[in-house]
Amino acid sequence: MALQYGAYIAMAGIGLYAIFVGEVISIFHFMGEQTFATFEPASKMLQFISIGVAPAVIMSGTSYMIARKFGSKQIGWLVIAGGIILLAGMSYAYTMLDSLDKDYQVFTVIITPPLFIVVSIPVMVVGALLFRIKKRPKRYF
Secondary structure, three states: OOOOHHHHHHHHHHHHHHHHHHHHHHHHHHHHHOOOOOOOHHHHHHHHHHHHHHHHHHHHHHHHHHHOOOOOHHHHHHHHHHHHHHHHHHHHHHHHHHHOOHHHOOHHHHHHHHHHHHHHHHHHHHHHHOOOOOOOOOOOO
8 A cells, every 4th residue: 555645744744853853852952961162042942853853743743734635544643753753852852851051051052851851742642533434435436
C-alpha cells in the first residue's frame, strides 16, 4: 500500500520534533557544564523553536487536515508518535533545568520545557482524532 502525502508530512514532523528535542537537550547540557563562554540563551532557544518545533506542529496540523475527511490510522499513529517524542524529550529537559548555570536561567529557557509538554498533549489528541474512519463514498463519475 502506498503512503499518502499526509504520512510523508507527518514523518517529516516526527523528524523535526526529534531535532528540536535533541537541540534543547544538548543546549541544556552545554549550559549546565560550560563556564568559559557566554552567549544569549533566550535568542538561541527562540531560534530552536522557530526552526524545529514550530514547523513540526504545522506539519502535524497539515497531516491532520489532509486525512481528516476520511480518517487514517496510519497518519494518526505518526502524529501521536511526534507528540510522544515531544512529551518525552521535554520531560527530560525539564529535569535538567536545575542543573543549568544561574546566568542561563532566563524566562525563555525556563518556560520552554513546560510549554512544550503542554503543546504535546493537543498534538497527540489531534492524532487520535484520525482514528475515526469513515467509509469512502462510491464515485461513479
